[in-house]
Ligand SMILES: CCCCCCC/C=C/C(=O)SCCNC(=O)CCNC(=O)[C@H](O)C(C)(C)COP(=O)(O)OP(=O)(O)OC[C@H]1O[C@@H](n2cnc3c(N)ncnc32)[C@H](O)[C@@H]1OP(=O)(O)O
């Protein structure tokens with residue numbers, strides 16, 4: 001992240017859900033490096049603890065809270081604790097997400113609702129708990145939602161994920177309008193396929209599929225978590241001061257793939 005100046009986020013409290021692995025981990029490390037007070041939250045303590053230790057070893061400041069973003073009471077309690085123990089939140093990154101591959105016809109309603117609850121309801125609960133405090137205090141802030149390109153292009157074999165991410169896009173634009181006057185900016189980042197712990201385990205398990213996807217990416221390679229970091233930093237910084245309700249794809253052009261002949 002050497003394109004961003006040292007100390008860019010000094011004095012800024014950044015909360016990242018799902019910060020123990022994958023894209024969330026890359027974001028936590030990058031924000032930590034640029035001086036933010038990083039707070040990460042997810043269900044498993046092990047990965048969260050490891051990320052906090054890595055940030056602290058590098059001279060940064062971080063802490064973690066365990067929570068399930070679907071649990072309304074726990075979300076409210078953890079956000080309250082963060083305000084008291086760390087300070088008012090400046091940036092919220094709704095990154096926690098779930099997915100698995102299944103034909104729509106075979107998917108249980110429970111499976112469908114599980115992914116909707118984690119991705120869409122979880123992002124709503126976190127945004128509401130943080131946003132209410134911002135509105136009450138008359139202070140602004142920035143929310144960055146982790147959507148995906150499957151929100152806009154159909155989502156074969158991941159109907160739950162595509163529907164949830166389309167919902168996140170709408171949530172992003174609605175909150176941007178409702179809260180813009182209070183100085184709250186709400187934007188979304190839409191990655192295409194990214195190699196992460198979670199997706200390698202659940203989505204990109206077949207090397208033939210990986211190769212086919214990669215062949216369709218104009219920039220010629222699969223994304224790594226670090227590829228998503230720059231745009232999130234930009235949106236969280238003053239450089240993004242006039243962006244709200246924006247949906248920004250980060251996919252090496254994958255969503256544009258078209259066979260002409
Ligand atoms: C060209 C494409 C562009 C790219 C688009 C990519 C977009 C998005 C990508 C990603 O999100 S990658 C991130 C992947 N990471 C994760 O998924 C991490 C977190 N995931 C999980 O915790 C689980 O996988 C979970 C299933 C999402 C949630 O776990 P939880 O413990 O809460 O649920 P369960 O109790 O295990 O299951 C609930 C429900 O779901 C059914 N189910 C679970 N796994 C599968 C499966 N592999 N296949 C079919 N059904 C599954 C399970 O049976 C339960 O159903 P019911 O019993 O309630 O009916």
Ligand SMILES: NC(=O)C1=CN([C@@H]2O[C@H](COP(=O)(O)OP(=O)(O)OC[C@H]3O[C@@H](n4cnc5c(N)ncnc54)[C@H](OP(=O)(O)O)[C@@H]3O)[C@@H](O)[C@H]2O)C=CC1
Nearest residue numbers: 018022023042043044068069096097148193194196198199
């Ligand atoms: N990888 C990809 O190809 C793409 C990913 N995305 C999105 O990027 C985001 C990050 O995904 P990625 O890094 O790939 O995947 P990972 O599985 O590596 O990371 C997801 C994180 O979310 C946390 N999480 C999952 N469910 C919950 C929950 N109910 N409550 C709290 N935390 C939860 C997990 O931690 P824990 O299990 O400890 O709770 C995990 O650390 C997701 O929103 C995903 O949809 C978008 C497009 C493409």
